[in-house]
Amino acid sequence: MLGKLIKHEWKGTYRMGCLMLGAMAVVTFLGWLSFQAPVWKSMNGGSQASFGWLDIFSMFTVMIYAMLLVCVTFGIKVYLGVRFYRTMYTDEGYLTHTLPATKNQILASKILVSGLWTLFILLSVYLSLFLLVCSMVWTVVPEGYLPADFFSAVWEMMGELESVFGFSASHFVGIWIIASVVGAFTSNAILFGAISLGQLVSRARLFMGILYYILILVAEQMLVSLFRSFATNNIGIYLNINTDIRFLIDLLTAAALYGAMYFITSRKLNLA
Incomplete structure (x- = not known):
């Protein structure tokens, strides 16, 4: 029964989970884009470029990246918490408790599936930060490094x-x-x-x-x-x-x- 509960919980959460992962891909792209402005490239020993609208856009993109990263990280927590409350302690939860399963199985299925999505989001955050650091480093370091x-x-x-x-x-x-x-x-x-x-x-x-x-x-x-x-x-x-x-x-x-x-x-x- 635990396997069926996990499968049901996965079906109920995968849309939002995939949406969050897609948002992380967009966030990572914005982070990479923010370090493509001339002001960053001038730091690797190149000619000093004037501060133009592309550089302003770059700084603005960095701020958007940071805000979206926080939103995605906390957004998955909010979603999982609200879903747990709705499926356990509201009228919808009545149907959950009528299933032929023990309380341990119900709780374990919710914690396991929610933990997996949290882990996926966490790994995507680490990967995004790693790619951002690499993008920054290879933008400002001298050529041939x-x-x-x-x-x-x-x-x-x-x-x-x-x-x-x-x-x-x-x-x-x-x-x-x-x-x-x-x-x-x-x-x-x-x-x-x-x-x-x-x-x-x-x-x-x-x-x-x-x-x-x-x-x-x-x-x-x-x-x-x-x-x-x-x-x-x-x-x-x-x-x-x-x-x-x-x-x-x-x-x-x-x-x-x-x-x-x-x-x-x-x-x-x-x-x-």
Whole structure:
């Protein structure tokens, strides 16, 4: 039954997910376009060009790129949160709960599919930023500068940072990758859990769910800052444990809120 639920959830979300991915492609193109103006090309040792309307358009495009990137990143969260609320706690949710499936299967299907779309959007954001950086670098660097030279210089810089500050770059990158992948799912569990907490009040339940979500994020950040304060005197330790702490706190919060979702869903069904 879990497979059927995942298939149904995928069909219900793929249109918006594909629209978001298409928007990311447009955003990435705008980012590339912003670095094709003469003012950027003049930085690689070429002749100094006058600041014209193309350069103004380039600066404007950079701002549009940044705004659209934020809109797409948060837009998928808003869509997934509203869909979860609609399909779980409104009249439409009544049909969801009549399916021959357990509450764990229903919740798991929503978290898995939502996590996949969040991961796809996150990967598209990382790819967009990577392509933007490459576009910027190869616009301003001197001619004949090879990509291998750039990545070699970055690798050498990471080695110097390791030796100076005493942190492990491989550990940092590894935990960052794991946290990004797992976090795509735990972040939705936290969002859905907060929306479920909003069902405990009598009015403005969706608003209260959003408020709970904000408060949970603030509380998480306060905990991370508290633990990080013990490592402020050592930059290496700070960089090593920063992502680790965030990852562990997200896991624990997601597990607790999953339990809250399960309890609240059971309670609403028993009262129905």
